Amino acid sequence: MSGPQCCANPPSLNPTCGSGRVEKIAGLSTYVTGLPDSKRTILLVSDIFGYEAPNLRKLADKVAAVGFYVVVPDYFYGDPYNPENAERPVPVWIKDHGQHKGFEDTKPIIEALKSKGLSPIGAAGFCWGAKVVVELAKCELIHAAVLLHPSFVTLDDIKAVKVPISVLGAEKDQMSPPELVKQFEEALAAKPEVDAFVKIFPKVSHGWTVRYNVGDAETVKCAEEAHQDMTEWFVKYLK
Numbered sequence: 001m002s003g004p005q006c007c008a009n010p011p012s013l014n015p016t017c018g019s020g021r022v023e024k025i026a027g028l029s030t031y032v033t034g035l036p037d038s039k040r041t042i043l044l045v046s047d048i049f050g051y052e053a054p055n056l057r058k059l060a061d062k063v064a065a066v067g068f069y070v071v072v073p074d075y076f077y078g079d080p081y082n083p084e085n086a087e088r089p090v091p092v093w094i095k096d097h098g099q100h101k102g103f104e105d106t107k108p109i110i111e112a113l114k115s116k117g118l119s120p121i122g123a124a125g126f127c128w129g130a131k132v133v134v135e136l137a138k139c140e141l142i143h144a145a146v147l148l149h150p151s152f153v154t155l156d157d158i159k160a161v162k163v164p165i166s167v168l169g170a171e172k173d174q175m176s177p178p179e180l181v182k183q184f185e186e187a188l189a190a191k192p193e194v195d196a197f198v199k200i201f202p203k204v205s206h207g208w209t210v211r212y213n214v215g216d217a218e219t220v221k222c223a224e225e226a227h228q229d230m231t232e233w234f235v236k237y238l239k
């Protein structure tokens with residue numbers, strides 16, 4: 001079950017942050033940024049703190065500036081994890097917000113995007129969201145996937161992936177420790193039909209790509225490197 005790293009460095013949520021806007025897609029409030037004219041679309045699936053996290057929206061805007069249309073759905077229906085609510089620790093909260101439900105919610109989102117001519121579609125998942133994205137990658141509902149410090153992703157999940165996938169892990173990660181990420185890498189190396197890229201970032205902890213301290217220059221540098229790796233993966237496979 002979720003460890004304390006999933007809750008570390010909680011962001012101060014801000015519904016007005018970012019240069020994009022919020023609209024409904026398949027019934028879910030969704031932060032959208034970039035020009036849909038590009039057609040190439042990236043779905044960002046958040047961690048347990050949801051789609052109003054400033055660093056996540058900042059990343060969405062940054063990816064959009066490269067030439068993508070980016071969508072960040074509110075998978076938690078206005079109920080992101082609140083570390084100050086002692087009555088709903090993560091094991092209790094997640095009963096209402098399991099990744100399987102997130103996966104099911106994504107299917108109509110993808111259909112809605114495709115109906116507007118938005119394709120190809122890639123997806124990146126952070127912590128909680130990585131499990132949602134790996135399920136999409138197993139069913140070929142997306143064209144490319146990136147998992148960033150994944151939670152709950154198993155070796156069997158990785159073995160079943162059918163689209164190009166990148167896994168970006170942290171050296172100090174209890175949810176997906178380097179030993180497990182290395183197993184992911186070996187499993188993907190045994191699947192030459194699926195292009196893969198696996199990288200473990202030194203000295204950083206689970207969640208670092210979206211919950212970094214903006215005052216920690218070294219962590220920010222590592223986060224930006226991961227953002228660049230993610231973006232380059234999508235540039236390569238979403239054409």
